[in-house]
Amino acid sequence: MEELGKRALTGDIRAVSRLIRNIEDQVPNTHEAIKHIFPFTGRAHVVGITGAPGAGKSTLTDQLICSIRAKNKTVGVMAVDPSSPFTGGALLGDRIRMLRHADDPGVFVRSLATRGAMGGLSKAVGDGIHVLDVMGKDVIIVETVGVGQQEVDIINHAHTVLVVLVPGMGDEVQAIKAGLMEVADIFIINKADREGARKLYKETLSMMDMGKFPSGWRPPIVMVESNLEPHSFAKSVDELYEKIQEHYKFLYDNNLLQERAQLKVQTEINDALRSAILEPVLNKLIETGEFDQMVQKLLKKETDPYTLADEVAAKYLIK
Amino acid sequence: MAKKIRILLAKPGLDGHDRGAKVLARCFRDAGFEVIYTGCHNTPEQIVNAAIQEDVDMVGLSCLSGAHTYLYPEVVQQLKDRGVTDIPVVGGGIIPDRDMQPLYDAGLKAIFTPGATLDSIVEWINTNIAAKE
Amino acid sequence: MLFTQELLDQSSLLRKKWEDEVKRVVSKNPDQKADWSTVSDLGIKRIYGPEDIGGMDFEKDIAYPGQFPFLRGCQATGYRGKYWTFRMFSGMGTAVTTNERWHYLLNNGQTGLSTAFDFPTLMGYDTDSPKAKGECGKCGVAIDTIEDFFDLTKGIPLGKVSTSMTINPPATILWAMYCATADIQGIPLTQLSGTIQNDMLKEFIAQKTLMCPPEPSVKLISDTIEFGTKYVPKWNTVSISGYHIREAGATAVQELAFTLRDGMEYVEDVIRRKGLPVDSFAPRLSFFFNSHIDFFEEIAKMRAARRIWSRGMRERYGSTDERSWWMRFHTQTAGCSLTAQQPYNNVVRTATEALAAVLGGTASLHTNSLDEVLCLPSDHAVQIALRTQQIIAEETGVCNTIDPLAGSYFVEALTNEMEEQAWDYIHKIDELGGMVAAIEKGFPQLEISDAAYKFQRQIDAAEKIMIGVNKYNVENEEVDIPLVEIDETVEQEQLQRLAAVKRNRDSKRVKECLEDIKKACEKGENVMPYCIEAVKARASVQEICDVYREVYGEYRDPGIY
Ligand code: B12
Ligand SMILES: Nc1nc2c(ncn2[C@@H]2O[C@H](COP(=O)(O)OP(=O)(O)OP(=O)(O)O)[C@@H](O)[C@H]2O)c(=O)[nH]1
Ligand SMILES: [Mg+2]
Secondary structure (H helix, E strand, C coil), X not given: CHHHHHHHHCCCHHHHHHHHHHHHHCCCCHHHHHHHHHHHCCCCEEEEEEECCCCCHHHHHHHHHHHHHHCCCCEEEXXXXXXXXXXXXXXXXXXXXXXXXXXXXXXXXXXXXXXCCCCCCCCXXXXXXXXXXXXXCXXXXXXXXXXXXXXXXXXXXXXXXXXXECCCCCCHHHHHHHHHHHHCCEEXXXXXXXXXXXXXXXXXXXXXXXXXCCCCCCCXXXXXXXXXXHXXXXXXXXXXXXXXXXXXXXXXXXXXXXXXXXXXXHHHHHHHHHHHHHHHHHHHHHHXXXXXXXXXXXXXXXXXXXXXXXXXXXXXXXX | CCCCCEEEEECECCCCCCHHHHHHHHHHHHCCCEEEECCCCECHHHHHHHHHHHCCXXXXXXXXXXXXXXXXXXXXXXXXXXXXXXXCEEEECCCCHHHHHHHHHHCCXXXXXCCCCHHHXXXXXXXXXXXXX | CCCCHHHHHHHHHHHHHHHHHHHHHHHHCCCCCCCCECCCCCECCCCCCHHHHCCCCHHHHHCCCCCCCCCCCCCCCHHHCCCCEEEEEECCCCHXXXXXXXXXXXXXXXXXXXXEECHHHHHCCCCCCHHHXXXXXXXXXXXXXXXXXXXXXXXXXXXXXXXXXXXXXXXXXXXXXXXXXXXXXCCXXXXXXXXXXCCHHHHHHHHCCCCCCHHHHHHHHHHHHHHHHHHCCCEECEEEECHHHHHCCCCHHHHHHHHHHHHHHHHHHHHHHHCCCHHHHHHHEEEEEEECCCHHHHHHHHHHXXXXXXXXHHHHHCCCCHHHHCCCEEEEECHHHCCCCCCCHHHHHHHXXXXXXHHCCCCEEECCCCCCCCCCCCHHHHHHHHHHHHHHHHCCCCCXXXXXXXCCHHHHXXXXXXXHHHHHHHHHHHHCCCHHHHHHCCHHHHHHHHHHHHHHHHHHCCCCCCECCCECCCCCCCCCCCCCCCCCHHHHHHHHHHHHHHHHCCHHHHHHHXXXXXXXHHHCCCCHHHHHHHHHCCCCHHHHHHXXXXXXXXXCCCCCC
């Protein structure tokens, strides 16, 4: 495993993709590879892109890759789509929008399924970012699944979060109020060709006027032209990229990168503890059949979940 | 541990017959696989790069235009050139009998033609494509 | 009211008796299966009677051929004046090979030509493009420049035979080649008759020969409609196609609805963009349907199509010229209904489908060959397919009378039901903002892909039957029929031809012509006259398409499913 980490550090594409695969599949010992690369992480600018299903996230990412490549920077993308809760299968439909970059060695695109994770991401995103980071990608774009207001885990991983809004989605503005407002660093009004784009812009603007921005960064609202007008689309995404860079510079100049990094490491230690402590215990319980017995006991009302949890803690945790 | 079979499904060349590919993509999802469908009009290079970056367990090619004689072996060859020999390539479409052996010789692992049931395809994958170790 | 109250009362009495009898019998001998539906899953009743069509109005809903709403046909004389055009879709290898096939078909009694182009041509690439590698001539004829076109049409009287060309994104260019060839031969454009498919909406929905985004694609189509209206009045500048929609997996109703809504979209675009009055161009719009294996469903679909179109033209667009109300259409039997297994069975399927098309009143017909699932049609297979049409026309007697199924309780009821369901779809698309908007939202694509997946599952579960595939299979069948093979030498040959043309032409002139097309695109002018000049100067298909791609941008398959 460590070997895989070493190869990833040299930018070996097969090693990188295999490593991400192992993270996704939770292959034992994958942590060894992450341990190896962790010291080298923290270089890349991580950009999150979130918004409702079909808002145009992938189409934007595709064009954003062009803008970033035009500045001679390399790009890594992780695009997340939902797994079917019924079959566990998934249609990963983001890559198709970015296919034209497939031949560009400066671009690495990886599709991930949520595999049951809530929050709009895959569990592999956190470590996946590290892998793309150490392979040398300058900018890492993380596309979340099409989300509602609850699924905002992206904030724990990205330096800059783009929230994509499209006209004609009804309670869109409600959603902003309810949650996305807090996570957005930049608002994008996409599909400006559609009716209602101006109106949405104004609504978003007036909502911003009511907002408070303790960090001093007031999220700008960027109108992106229709992707069906390729030339003006490209131009407006170039402008978007400038705003993204501005935001990064703002974080840097105001020592706020640290604050973002803190969110990420908090999540990471949380996850790591979970996988180091909780998961092994759970696995053990399942393996020994204790878990099933506990379920049966609860069904018969012989005990309650809290008593059981205390018993398990007493047995497995060294105080 | 949650291993999943990941499949890249692609249409190489200029062919636009995508009815079969789309049916298969849905079928694969319903069989519990993760499917990356890259649509029509892919070049072999794009397919190979996608297969590597996505670290898939299988590449599925669908071409009904007759250009499979060039395109299918080309994908296998380019994978080899990139040092990839552990991703099996499977093809389907209008493949006349005379082309079968040459395609197998070129390295295709299986070929499915019109009339193949979805269940038989899923079954073949389940028995022959193990999720990556 | 079609029937008197007396008759309806009588019917209801007898019907009750019959129903009781059915119940009695079924309780002892249950039906073979619970579900009786069309291939598109439209439920069909055990019987139809006067009450199923009693609400119809004879004058408004039925009438006579050549009378509104044209349910029974556009022509007053039906097939007595003229059979449908026997038009076999063909193209393979080089222009020379295809020209031979064309002469073979004409000598066998074919009455119109229909061109299949190879993939590079369909997609706007030349044979020497890296993207074209391995594709040349495989699925149709390879055309790079007008020199190929000269070979293709050698010995064909362009002023007399009508020629259809299945070409979409590069339609302006191939049509320009046709016009230029005629011009060089001294045949006036006003004498030319034929069709360019030129229907981009169904490309986004179903066929996927893609080049530019929807909006400029529709603009190019409007250019051809305008040019045709002014200079080539006998040409059908667009063949609004349901065939491909159906073959991509749509149901019969979806085919009907999406195709007609596509037609309405073009009408609206030409009126808006070109300011032409509807009746100046609508008479030249033509349609193209599928004839699938479900006999009555197809007949009902075609009859409904005529009625919907005439109503739509009159009511939605205020058209007053009868010719705009006519829905004239070509039909092709359903490729996707045929099997690789026991291929001779395909002759029977195709014959049945062809018969449905004729009873549905098609104006032109292609019949698939028995080797459809295996390769491009061989000479022998194509001859049987052509003979199938000739037998239907000249032996079976079905042409003796017009629209013989009119008045059938079942056929009229099914026709009404399909029309109703189609209008529901049409209104839904109106609500989405029209067809271009609906396509951008993926609406028709998703509907079709749902239907396609469902159908495939039904076949797998043998809920719908395909003989040889899920019933009456033959184990280890040896299929012993000759398969057409287009080998790699075709590509080499074509590459040399193209290289020779490029060597010998005046490249400065070509550059100028391409520059002119670019300017026309940028200014929104009609590109047709510039295309004609360019192809005369030997500009290639790809060179002109590259200009389109540069100005309008490239559109890639969004893979919506
Ligand atoms: C439907 C169809 C169309 C539709 C396509 C709609 C769409 N969006 O898909 C339309 C009408 C648009 C069309 C157009 C054309 N078509 Co067409 N079409 C067919 C037809 C009738 C059926 C194909 C089909 O969808 N079958 C149903 C699906 C579910 O089956 P399938 O794709 O074969 O997939 C099954 C297996 O093959 C296998 N499989 C396939 N791929 C893969 C991949 C993997 C990984 C696996 C595991 C399995 C697998 O599994 C599936 C389930 O059994 C065939 C003939 C036939 N009956 O097969 C001709 C056919 C393919 N078409 C042909 C041609 C020539 C064309 C055109 C080029 C004609 C022209 N010159 O204009 C155009 C080009 C269009 C384009 N852009 O590609 C030729 C190809 C000739 C050849 N290869 O030598 C055929 C064979 C007909 C013929 N004999 O002439 N066509
Ligand atoms: N009209 C219009 N359509 C657009 C625009 N941008 C994207 N689309 C279309 O919207 C659809 C969805 O785009 P995607 O980029 O896949 O959206 P997404 O947000 O990534 O979707 P999910 O990943 O499925 O949540 C596609 O058909 C795009 O072509 C735009 O500016 N205008
Ligand atoms: Mg997406």
